[in-house]
Amino acid sequence: MKIGKIELTQKDFDVLIIGGGGSGLRASLEISKTGLNVAVVSKVFPTRSHTVAAQGGITCAIASADPNDDWRWHMFDTIKGSDYIGDQNAIEYMCSEGPEAVFELEHLGLPFSRFENGRIYQRPFGGQSKEFGEGGQAARTCAAADRTGHALLHTLYQANLKEGTKFFNEWFAVDLVKDAKGNVNGVSCFDMETGEVSILKANAVVLATGGAGQVYEQNTTSLICTGDGLGMVSRSELPLQDMEMWQFHPTGLYGNGSLMTEGCRGEGGYLINSEGDRFMPNYAPKAKDLASRDVVSRCIVQEILAGRGCGDKKDHVLLKIDHLGADAIKQKLPEIREISMTFANVDPIKEPIPVVPTCHYMMGGIPTNVNGQVLKTDDLGKDIVVGGLYSIGEAANVSVHGANRLGGNSLLDLVVFGRAAGRHINESITKNEESILDRDSVENSVEILNRLLESKKGENVFDLRKKMQNVMQTYFGVYRNEKLMQEGINKLQEINRLSKDIHLRDKSNQFNSERVEILEFLNLLETANATAYSALERKESRGAHAREDFPNRDDNNWLCHSLYQKNGNKVSKRDVNLKPISVDAFKPKARVY
Amino acid sequence: MLLNPKLGFTKMKNLILSLYRYDPEKDAKPYMADYKIPFNNDKGMMVIDAIRAAQEIDPTITFRRSCSQGVCGSDGVNMNGQNGLACISSVANYANSGRLEIRPLPGLPVIKDLIVDMKPFYEQYEKIKPFLDNNENIDTGHERYQSPEERQKLDGLYECVLCACCSTSCPSFWWNPEKFVGPAALLQAYRFIADTRDKQKIKRLKELNDAFSVYRCHGIMNCTSVCPKGLNPSKAINEIKKELRKIG
Numbered sequence: 001m002k003i004g005k006i007e008l009t010q011k012d013f014d015v016l017i018i019g020g021g022g023s024g025l026r027a028s029l030e031i032s033k034t035g036l037n038v039a040v041v042s043k044v045f046p047t048r049s050h051t052v053a054a055q056g057g058i059t060c061a062i063a064s065a066d067p068n069d070d071w072r073w074h075m076f077d078t079i080k081g082s083d084y085i086g087d088q089n090a091i092e093y094m095c096s097e098g099p100e101a102v103f104e105l106e107h108l109g110l111p112f113s114r115f116e117n118g119r120i121y122q123r124p125f126g127g128q129s130k131e132f133g134e135g136g137q138a139a140r141t142c143a144a145a146d147r148t149g150h151a152l153l154h155t156l157y158q159a160n161l162k163e164g165t166k167f168f169n170e171w172f173a174v175d176l177v178k179d180a181k182g183n184v185n186g187v188s189c190f191d192m193e194t195g196e197v198s199i200l201k202a203n204a205v206v207l208a209t210g211g212a213g214q215v216y217e218q219n220t221t222s223l224i225c226t227g228d229g230l231g232m233v234s235r236s237e238l239p240l241q242d243m244e245m246w247q248f249h250p251t252g253l254y255g256n257g258s259l260m261t262e263g264c265r266g267e268g269g270y271l272i273n274s275e276g277d278r279f280m281p282n283y284a285p286k287a288k289d290l291a292s293r294d295v296v297s298r299c300i301v302q303e304i305l306a307g308r309g310c311g312d313k314k315d316h317v318l319l320k321i322d323h324l325g326a327d328a329i330k331q332k333l334p335e336i337r338e339i340s341m342t343f344a345n346v347d348p349i350k351e352p353i354p355v356v357p358t359c360h361y362m363m364g365g366i367p368t369n370v371n372g373q374v375l376k377t378d379d380l381g382k383d384i385v386v387g388g389l390y391s392i393g394e395a396a397n398v399s400v401h402g403a404n405r406l407g408g409n410s411l412l413d414l415v416v417f418g419r420a421a422g423r424h425i426n427e428s429i430t431k432n433e434e435s436i437l438d439r440d441s442v443e444n445s446v447e448i449l450n451r452l453l454e455s456k457k458g459e460n461v462f463d464l465r466k467k468m469q470n471v472m473q474t475y476f477g478v479y480r481n482e483k484l485m486q487e488g489i490n491k492l493q494e495i496n497r498l499s500k501d502i503h504l505r506d507k508s509n510q511f512n513s514e515r516v517e518i519l520e521f522l523n524l525l526e527t528a529n530a531t532a533y534s535a536l537e538r539k540e541s542r543g544a545h546a547r548e549d550f551p552n553r554d555d556n557n558w559l560c561h562s563l564y565q566k567n568g569n570k571v572s573k574r575d576v577n578l579k580p581i582s583v584d585a586f587k588p589k590a591r592v593y
Numbered sequence: 594m595l596l597n598p599k600l601g602f603t604k605m606k607n608l609i610l611s612l613y614r615y616d617p618e619k620d621a622k623p624y625m626a627d628y629k630i631p632f633n634n635d636k637g638m639m640v641i642d643a644i645r646a647a648q649e650i651d652p653t654i655t656f657r658r659s660c661s662q663g664v665c666g667s668d669g670v671n672m673n674g675q676n677g678l679a680c681i682s683s684v685a686n687y688a689n690s691g692r693l694e695i696r697p698l699p700g701l702p703v704i705k706d707l708i709v710d711m712k713p714f715y716e717q718y719e720k721i722k723p724f725l726d727n728n729e730n731i732d733t734g735h736e737r738y739q740s741p742e743e744r745q746k747l748d749g750l751y752e753c754v755l756c757a758c759c760s761t762s763c764p765s766f767w768w769n770p771e772k773f774v775g776p777a778a779l780l781q782a783y784r785f786i787a788d789t790r791d792k793q794k795i796k797r798l799k800e801l802n803d804a805f806s807v808y809r810c811h812g813i814m815n816c817t818s819v820c821p822k823g824l825n826p827s828k829a830i831n832e833i834k835k836e837l838r839k840i841g
Contacts, residue, residue, distance in 0.1 A: 044659050045667075045755075048657075048659040048660070048667045052660060053664050099734075102736075103734065103735060104733070106736040106737060107736070108724075108725060109785075111747045113741075114739050114743075116740075119738065120736050150664055151751060158725075161719060161723065222660040222661065222665065223661055224659045255637065256637060259662075338823075339662060342681050344637070345637070462649045462652075506653040508619075510617060510618060510704065510705050511655045511706070511708050512655075513655045513656075514648075514652035514653070517652075
């Protein structure tokens, strides 16, 4: 098939998984075992995916640190952490299925750290409690030192090698392809090494494309976190959910953005201001430095605004862990020490680490049910499953994190819902089922590639990307207000306009990195638009969305998800699920730590 | 605070970044091209930042990148003759000469610019069966027990990021990339041999017991001196050799 300047080849599969991070590899593992013809398409070799950077651990009530631990306590913490817009059925599913999913990882070989009794080591993390918030701090985060994401991702890749999963590594997925009825049945993509474009056809496409932290100037995420799946979905006129909810991690390394795990505070570290005072107890008397991430980030910003920031510019605070002792740091936080020494020239055994709130995680994403099936809504607001399309992991919004994710819950999300989507696909997809590609849809899916090949002059991707990152950082950061955001939206509109004239200077086929940068930027821009309009629309403060002009939570009007539609930049509301499966619903109450 | 007193406060204003360039679609042979990069150490400029700055000058420059904090292993390159990860190598290290030459990792076929064909490297990794082999008594409601001491045997082994800096600095791997497993994959082989949860220790050792797989290692130790994660493949290879002597 030839479309424009592009010669297309076609390959057929039962299932395609776009993304080779934790959720994608967990799903492919589940599907590989059954004999369906599944392939993973990843723009990097799978172990380079961003899951590898997760540090502190995977939170789950495996009852190792505390034999009486209960997944219902974890469920309560997660709902409270979400500021009550996490879906309670999905949270129940994650917390109750979690232990089995974590034990599976151990059985696959994940080198968890251990307690003396031989069980998996668990450390305290922010927002964790016993007895539904009444029994004090819990220690529920299962860890492999401070390299849990690395250990998890490598283990899952290894397990997939054992099962013989088919990989298309360094292939870039461009857009979704649908049949005449609108069911998804493939993706357009190209082999980055050769530049050859293909339509990969399948009866189920799973978007496991990860987050989009690169929309912000200061972020802890990999350069590849560019919201590719979100861009694909948004361009297919499907909605994105809760996109105003971005987590700013309290402790990104100052100046560089690298993550300094919450495990630092879990192990006993704490934050100090320029006066050397430990300030968190003033804001969160019970949980102190282990309050939820949104809370701690706002407290740091307030300390800085009050003139108690550290350094010449008084624009950061310090994370003190030296009192834990050299042995504990070397054993439990070795990677933290390495990163701190490399990027800040600070040895945390001797002095405190300079840190500042840094964009870390996208709570919002592609709306799905607990099977990972992508949802849209009809005119009456009723959920409809999008045929053939699944999404899992950070790209998806199932929604277990709501307005604020708890530390250690993202790795759990990856494996629980990766597995759930795999299982659902195994039950509902038949081998070698026929579907027909729609010619118009195929043409649309390679339109951008043709347009870039034909571009003769225009805008430079590096400039546009910097502008967009700067707008998001300045106008959609930790604190927001209407005036600021409206100004940000005006600037974003200008960037959107310029992006129509984006110019690909390099026309080569093989490993054309400028082409990849442009496609990534366009996906980021979809993400930025969704964030900006959703944030302007939500007129309250909830979780990570803190508005100076609406400082309180408004459960009467906003105990709901936001749904963003690219067409007309419309934002609508969708109900939160407040009906768990087997336990009583957790009623919204004031969120204090 | 962000300046290393040993390296910082340099007078260097510009770095001359000399990059290995090769585009198979138009170049008959590779060449080196120089780019003048403004040096700014306020945020601890790393080599990856310099390469990305060069890309903004010339967007056809190609290299692999992902995490930019030394955990994903994408950006292994050869910097002034030494292999390492571009994202955790400080530009200030090159302040004295003001010049940094970057070439692709040696010993693997170059596809374009700094991108090498990693297939021979990954094939060796797959050859050692890098996955836990133990289906005994799996209880889905419980993890397997392992003492902290047993677990500690995996420290220094499991952290490998598969960047290939070690294997591509090893002369034995250069000469026999198909037959010599190479330091990275041998480190992983030992990671599973040393894991008390794995049940195939003897089988794993037997599969390595030939003239090439392990014994092409002549203890040059380039692998250990270049490992950007501070791991010691050479030691792991010696442990394998000890185990091989035991099984005869």
